[in-house]
Amino acid sequence: MKKMRRKVFMTAGYNTISMGTGRKEFHPKKARPGLEEYIKEAGQGTLKMIGGAQAVDEGVIGNFMAARFNHQGNLAALIPTIDEGLRWKSCTRVEGACASGGLALLNGIKSVLAETAEVALTIGVEVQNTVKAVYGADILAGAGWYRGERKTGHAFFFPAKFSDRAGVYFEKFGRERTRRALARWYRNAIENARLCPSAQEYHNKSLDLEALAMSEPNPRSFVEHLNFYDCSKVSDGAAAIAIVSESGLKRIGCSTKEAVEVLGWAQVQADLTVPITEAFRLETTERAVQQALKMAGITSADLGTVEGHDCFTIAGIMSLEAIGLCKPGEGPDFVLAGNTSRQGSTPFNTSGGLIGWGHPTGATGVHQAVTIWEQLTGKAGDWKIDIASKRPYGLSVNMGGNDKTLVAIVYRQGQ
Amino acid sequence: MTYTERLRNVSVLGAGGKMGSGIVLLTALEMCDLSQKAENRAQPFVLQAIDISHAALAGLMPYLQVQIQKVAEKNIVRLRQVYQDREDLIENSDIITQYIADVLNIVRPTTALEAAYESTMIFEAIVENIAVKTKVLSQINTNNLNSPWFFSNTSAIPIHELDEKAGLGGRILGFHFYNPPAVQKLVELISAKTTQSELLDFAGSYAKNLRKTMVPANDFAGFIGNGHFMRDFLYATSEIERLQAKATFAEAVYMINRVSQDFLLRPMGIFQLCDYVGLDVCQLILRVMSPYFSGENLHSPLLDELIAQGVRGGQFPDGSQKDGFFKYEKNRPSAIYDPKQKGYLSLADLQSRCDDSLGPLPTVFQPWKAVIALAAKDTFLQSYFSELQPLNTLGAQLAKAYGLRSREIGLQLLSQGVAQKENDVNAVLTTGFYHAYGPINNYFSEVSK
Numbered sequence: 001m002k003k004m005r006r007k008v009f010m011t012a013g014y015n016t017i018s019m020g021t022g023r024k025e026f027h028p029k030k031a032r033p034g035l036e037e038y039i040k041e042a043g044q045g046t047l048k049m050i051g052g053a054q055a056v057d058e059g060v061i062g063n064f065m066a067a068r069f070n071h072q073g074n075l076a077a078l079i080p081t082i083d084e085g086l087r088w089k090s091c092t093r094v095e096g097a098c099a100s101g102g103l104a105l106l107n108g109i110k111s112v113l114a115e116t117a118e119v120a121l122t123i124g125v126e127v128q129n130t131v132k133a134v135y136g137a138d139i140l141a142g143a144g145w146y147r148g149e150r151k152t153g154h155a156f157f158f159p160a161k162f163s164d165r166a167g168v169y170f171e172k173f174g175r176e177r178t179r180r181a182l183a184r185w186y187r188n189a190i191e192n193a194r195l196c197p198s199a200q201e202y203h204n205k206s207l208d209l210e211a212l213a214m215s216e217p218n219p220r221s222f223v224e225h226l227n228f229y230d231c232s233k234v235s236d237g238a239a240a241i242a243i244v245s246e247s248g249l250k251r252i253g254c255s256t257k258e259a260v261e262v263l264g265w266a267q268v269q270a271d272l273t274v275p276i277t278e279a280f281r282l283e284t285t286e287r288a289v290q291q292a293l294k295m296a297g298i299t300s301a302d303l304g305t306v307e308g309h310d311c312f313t314i315a316g317i318m319s320l321e322a323i324g325l326c327k328p329g330e331g332p333d334f335v336l337a338g339n340t341s342r343q344g345s346t347p348f349n350t351s352g353g354l355i356g357w358g359h360p361t362g363a364t365g366v367h368q369a370v371t372i373w374e375q376l377t378g379k380a381g382d383w384k385i386d387i388a389s390k391r392p393y394g395l396s397v398n399m400g401g402n403d404k405t406l407v408a409i410v411y412r413q414g415q
Numbered sequence: 416m417t418y419t420e421r422l423r424n425v426s427v428l429g430a431g432g433k434m435g436s437g438i439v440l441l442t443a444l445e446m447c448d449l450s451q452k453a454e455n456r457a458q459p460f461v462l463q464a465i466d467i468s469h470a471a472l473a474g475l476m477p478y479l480q481v482q483i484q485k486v487a488e489k490n491i492v493r494l495r496q497v498y499q500d501r502e503d504l505i506e507n508s509d510i511i512t513q514y515i516a517d518v519l520n521i522v523r524p525t526t527a528l529e530a531a532y533e534s535t536m537i538f539e540a541i542v543e544n545i546a547v548k549t550k551v552l553s554q555i556n557t558n559n560l561n562s563p564w565f566f567s568n569t570s571a572i573p574i575h576e577l578d579e580k581a582g583l584g585g586r587i588l589g590f591h592f593y594n595p596p597a598v599q600k601l602v603e604l605i606s607a608k609t610t611q612s613e614l615l616d617f618a619g620s621y622a623k624n625l626r627k628t629m630v631p632a633n634d635f636a637g638f639i640g641n642g643h644f645m646r647d648f649l650y651a652t653s654e655i656e657r658l659q660a661k662a663t664f665a666e667a668v669y670m671i672n673r674v675s676q677d678f679l680l681r682p683m684g685i686f687q688l689c690d691y692v693g694l695d696v697c698q699l700i701l702r703v704m705s706p707y708f709s710g711e712n713l714h715s716p717l718l719d720e721l722i723a724q725g726v727r728g729g730q731f732p733d734g735s736q737k738d739g740f741f742k743y744e745k746n747r748p749s750a751i752y753d754p755k756q757k758g759y760l761s762l763a764d765l766q767s768r769c770d771d772s773l774g775p776l777p778t779v780f781q782p783w784k785a786v787i788a789l790a791a792k793d794t795f796l797q798s799y800f801s802e803l804q805p806l807n808t809l810g811a812q813l814a815k816a817y818g819l820r821s822r823e824i825g826l827q828l829l830s831q832g833v834a835q836k837e838n839d840v841n842a843v844l845t846t847g848f849y850h851a852y853g854p855i856n857n858y859f860s861e862v863s864k
C-alpha cells in the first residue's frame with residue numbers, strides 16, 4: 001500500500017459562480033467573463049487567504065478543452081495573470097477530460113510530496129457557454145475516442161453514453177424504481193444548490209422537482225433513457241485551492257484546523273479505446289475509490305460526506321455502488337431511503353454537485369475539493385451540514401470521460 | 416404525378432418578400448428531405464426563387480442560411496442518421512454545414528419570371544394586387560406546358576377570381592401562411608368551387624410534412640383570419656371616436672390598446688398588432704375586402720389619415736418594429752402618435768392617468784404569456800371572466816363590449832359562410848393570432864341578456 005511520505009493539506013478554497021442557464025444574470029446573447037476573468041477571480045480568491053503570491057512555489061491549472069471552447073492553449077501561461085508575483089514560477093496545465101480538475105489536485109499533491117513545492121496554487125477552469133449545446137456536444141465528445149466512436153456516436157455523445165448505461169441498468173435492476181431514484185437525486189441536487197449562492201441552480205424556483213425530473217425522455221430530440229434534468233448543464237466557472245505541506249501551512253499562517261489533510265488518493269486510468277462491457281457499473285471509479293479508501297485506512301462506512309461525479313443522475317446512483325455504500329443494484333433504494341440527502345447518513349454533493357452547482361468541466365474536480373474543505377472545516381455557508389465526529393472523513397470522486405480517467409481523494413480536517 | 420414528382424421543380428414568386436422568403440425556406444427544407452431519400456437521389460430538385468427585386472433577393476440567401484442552420488441544430492439527432500453513410504462527416508458541426516449546403520443547393524434565386532415555366536408547382540406571394548397577380552399567373556400558365564398548380568398566399572383576394580381572371584382551370588387554391596411562415600403554425604386553406612380535388616390532397620400532405628395546422632376557410636375575401644382581424648380593428652377605431660368625448664386621441668388609443676391586450680388577455684393590443692402587420696398592409700387588405708361586402712363599411716378613414724402622414728408600422732429587415740400608432744423603444748411602445756399634432760406624445764405622460772380611468776384588472780389576472788402556459792387554462796379563464804363580469808369600471812365595460820363584438824364577428828364569419836365551423840374560427844384566432852381563447856365563447860354572453 002502506498003503511504004504518504006509527508007503530510008499534505010488543502011486550504012483556502014475559492015469557487016466562482018457557476019454561470020449558465022438558470023442563473024439570473026445569464027443571457028446567452030450578452031457578453032460574459034471569459035477564461036482570463038475566471039482564472040483571475042478564483043486564483044486571487046485563494047491568494048488573498050494565503051498572504052499573496054509570494055507564498056506560492058508553483059501553479060497548476062486543470063482544463064479540458066479551452067483550445068476548442070475558447071481557442072486558447074498554453075493555459076499555464078495564464079496563471080501569472082492572477083498576480084504578477086507568480087511570473088517566472090513553475091506552472092503546469094493538465095488535462096484529463098472532466099477529471100482535469102482532479103488531475104490538477106493530484107499534481108499539486110505530488111509536488112508537495114516530492115518536496116518541489118511547499119505551497120501549490122491549484123486551479124480548475126472551463127468556459128463552455130461560448131458555443132451552443134449542439135456544438136458543445138462535439139467538443140465534449142473529445143473525452144471519448146474520436147477515431148473509434150465519434151462517427152457512430154450520438155449527436156449528444158456523452159448524454160447518450162450514459163443513457164445507454166441507464167438503459168442497461170434499467171434492464172438489469174428495474175426501471176421504475178431507478179427512474180424515481182434519478183428524480184430524487186435531481187431534487188437533492190437542486191435543494192442543495194438553492195442553499196449555495198455560487199451554484200448555477202441557486203435561483204431555481206421550480207416547485208415539484210421530482211415530478212419535473214420524471215418527465216419522459218424524448219429520443220427524437222435528445223436521448224433514449226435520460227431527460228434534461230438527468231444531465232448536468234453547460235457551465236462557465238473556476239475554482240482554486242492551495243495544496244500545502246506542514247511547513248507551507250506555517251508559511252501562509254494557517255492552522256491545521258483550517259485545512260483538510262489528504263489521507264489517501266488514487267489516480268486510475270482505463271484504456272480509452274477499450275469498449276465498456278459491464279455498462280451497469282463504474283469499474284474504474286470502483287478501483288479508484290477502493291484504492292484511496294485503503295490508503296487512508298478507512299471504509300465507506302466512515303465517510304461523513306462525499307462529492308460524487310454526477311455528470312448524469314445515473315452516474316450518481318452508480319457511484320454509490322462503486323464506492324461500496326450499497327450493493328450492485330441497490331443504489332436506487334439507498335437514494336430513495338434518503339441516505340444521500342443532506343440530512344441522510346452520507347450526504348452527497350452538499351453544494352449541489354454537477355447537476356446542481358454546475359459542471360464547468362475542468363473546474364469540477366477542484367470545486368469538489370473546495371466543498372469538502374468548506375464542510376470539514378466548518379466554513380460552508382447555508383449549505384453546511386453536520387459532520388458526525390465518528391465519521392469525520394470526506395471523499396471526492398472526479399471522473400473523466402466514460403469512466404476512463406479517475407481521481408479519488410480522501411480528506412479529514414487537519415488535527 | 417406523385418407528391419414527390421410534384422415537388423421536383425417548384426417556383427416561389429415574391430421569394431424575396433416577407434412571406435415568400437419563409438415559403439422558400441419551408442419548401443426547400445421539404446424538398447431537401449425528399450431528395451435525401453434513397454429512391455430520389457438520382458434526380459435533382461429545383462426551387463426557383465423568383466422576385467422582381469434584386470434588392471429583395473439579396474436578403475434571401477443570408478436569411479435562409481441562418482434559418483436552415485437553426486433547423487439543422489434542432490434536428491441534429493435525425494440528421495446524423497440521414498448522413499450516416501458519409502464517412503467524412505463526423506461531428507455535429509460537419510453535418511450541420513453539409514445540410515445547409517444541401518438545402519441551399521436546391522434554391523436558385525432569379526429575377527426572371529421565365530424560370531417558372533418549367534415548374535410543376537408554383538407558390539405565389541407577390542404584392543396584394545389582383546391585377547398584378549392575375550397578370551403574372553396567367554403569363555406563367557400560358558407558357559408552362561406542365562399544367563402547373565398554383566398556391567396563392569393572398570390575404571384577401573377570392574381565389575375563384577384569380578382562377579377565372581388568369582384562366583387557370585381550377586389549378587389554384589389559397590394556401591395562406593401566417594407571418595412569419597417559418598414560425599407560425601397556422602395555414603388557412605381556401606379552395607374555390609372550381610379548385611381541383613387533387614390540389615387539396617397535395618395541400619394536406621404538404622401541410623402535414625411542414626407540421627402546420629391547416630384550417631379550411633371558404634372562398635370569401637379576407638377569409639377567417641383577416642375577416643376577424645380587420646373588423647376587430649375597425650371596431651377598435653370606432654371605440655376611439657366614442658372615447659374621444661372624454662379623452663384625447665392618444666389617451667383613447669392607449670386605453671383601447673390596453674383593454675384589448677391586458678383585460679382581454681391577448682398577446683398584444685389591437686393597435687400594436689396593426690403596427691406589427693403594417694398600417695399600409697391593413698389598408699390594402701381592407702381595400703381588397705371592401706367591394707365584396709357591400710352591406711358593410713370596411714374602410715378606415717383613420718388609417719388613410721395616418722398613412723397620408725407617413726405613419727406605416729411594419730418591421731425593419733432585422734425584425735425590429737417600425738413606428739406606427741406607437742413609437743417603439745427596444746420593441747416596446749414608448750409614445751403614441753397624434754395626427755393633429757403630427758407627432759408622438761410620450762406614454763409616460765398619460766399612462767397612469769389612463770390606467771386610473773380604466774380601473775384595476777380582476778384580482779386573479781395573469782398576463783397572456785402565463786395564461787397560455789397554464790395547464791388549467793380553461794378553469795382560469797372561467798374564473799377570470801366571471802370576476803370581470805360584474806365589474807363596472809371603464810376598463811371592464813370596454814373589455815366586455817370588445818369581447819362581445821369579437822364574438823359577433825366570429826359568428827358573422829360563420830353565418831356569411833366564410834368559416835365552416837365555430838371551431839375553425841377559434842382555431843385560426845388561437846393558432847394564427849395566439850389568442851388564449853377563441854372569439855366564439857360564453858365569457859361575455861351574460862351582458863347581452
Ligand SMILES: NC(=O)c1ccc[n+]([C@@H]2O[C@H](COP(=O)([O-])OP(=O)(O)OC[C@H]3O[C@@H](n4cnc5c(N)ncnc54)[C@H](O)[C@@H]3O)[C@@H](O)[C@H]2O)c1
Pocket residue numbers: 428429430431432433434435465466467468471539540541542543544547551568569570571591592593594692696
Ligand atoms: N405580411 C403578412 O403578414 C402577410 C400574411 C399573410 C399573407 N400575406 C400575403 O402575402 C403576399 C406577399 O406579402 P408580403 O407581406 O410578403 O409582401 P412583401 O412586400 O414583403 O413581398 C412581396 C415580394 O414580391 C415581390 N414582387 C412584387 N411584384 C412581383 C412580381 N410581379 N413578380 C415577382 N415578384 C414580385 C416584391 O419584390 C417583394 O419582394 C401578399 O399577397 C400578402 O397579402 C402577407
